[in-house]
Amino acid sequence: MFISFEGIDGSGKSTQARLLAEALHAAGIDVIHTREPGGSPGAEEIRALVLEGDPDRWSAETEILLFTAARRDHLEKTIRPALASGKVVICDRFADSTRVFQGVTRGDLQDKVNRLHDEMIGVEPDLTLLFDMDPEIGLSRAKGRQTSEERFEDFGLEFQEKCRAAFLALARQYPRFTVIDAARDIELVAEEVATLVKTRLGA
Numbered sequence: 001m002f003i004s005f006e007g008i009d010g011s012g013k014s015t016q017a018r019l020l021a022e023a024l025h026a027a028g029i030d031v032i033h034t035r036e037p038g039g040s041p042g043a044e045e046i047r048a049l050v051l052e053g054d055p056d057r058w059s060a061e062t063e064i065l066l067f068t069a070a071r072r073d074h075l076e077k078t079i080r081p082a083l084a085s086g087k088v089v090i091c092d093r094f095a096d097s098t099r100v101f102q103g104v105t106r107g108d109l110q111d112k113v114n115r116l117h118d119e120m121i122g123v124e125p126d127l128t129l130l131f132d133m134d135p136e137i138g139l140s141r142a143k144g145r146q147t148s149e150e151r152f153e154d155f156g157l158e159f160q161e162k163c164r165a166a167f168l169a170l171a172r173q174y175p176r177f178t179v180i181d182a183a184r185d186i187e188l189v190a191e192e193v194a195t196l197v198k199t200r201l202g203a
């Protein structure tokens with residue numbers, strides 16, 4: 001089972017992905033926890049290019065290519081081998097983040113994103129959890145961390161508002177989505193996520 005975690009910056013994806021991986025591991029389920037951009041040595045090198053530096057360092061079009069290159073490497077080296085050996089794959093962001101960040105919020109590029117995705121990636125998660133919340137809170141959470149990976153946070157609040165709406169639109173379009181209210185306490189969210197995934201796994 002391939003599960004992706006999606007949502008705006010600071011919505012708690014990385015926190016919840018870690019907690020779910022721990023919960024599944026404790027239940028004796030073979031799981032890997034990986035992330036995008038990154039998740040394989042080559043893709044982690046691309047990560048620094050896209051997440052650090054000036055917001056206008058890359059155009060949306062150039063980003064689509066960089067993210068897709070990173071995703072292809074991640075798929076080849078990490079995701080496919082893990083699924084083939086029967087593991088549950090928890091992926092912190094996947095193609096929906098590209099659909100939103102590069103495809104919708106800076107001009108109407110979603111068609112290009114989808115065509116490149118179909119050509120080069122061609123897989124979707126079995127389940128996508130959308131961590132939905134007010135971007136103002138998300139951005140203040142995200143800004144509270146000490147990190148140099150703030151290129152997208154630096155696009156500002158209005159950008160994050162557009163992202164939220166675009167993620168919710170994808171959730172209406174694709175039945176693989178489940179929307180999670182991410183504004184609640186960490187433990188409450190984690191409990192809902194673990195129950196949902198264990199039910200799907202029949203565990």
Ligand SMILES: Nc1ncnc2c1ncn2[C@@H]1O[C@H](COP(=O)(O)OP(=O)(O)OP(=O)(O)O)[C@@H](O)[C@H]1O
Nearest residue numbers: 008009010011012013014015016141142184185186
């Ligand atoms: N439910 C929550 N309530 C309060 N704080 C939270 C909650 N979930 C996460 N946090 C805190 O908010 C910050 C952002 O969380 P996290 O890094 O998990 O978000 P993210 O969605 O992975 O962000 P990004 O998209 O930037 O990677 C962290 O400092 C985390 O400890």
Ligand SMILES: [Mg+2]
Nearest residue numbers: 013014015092
């Ligand atoms: Mg994160």
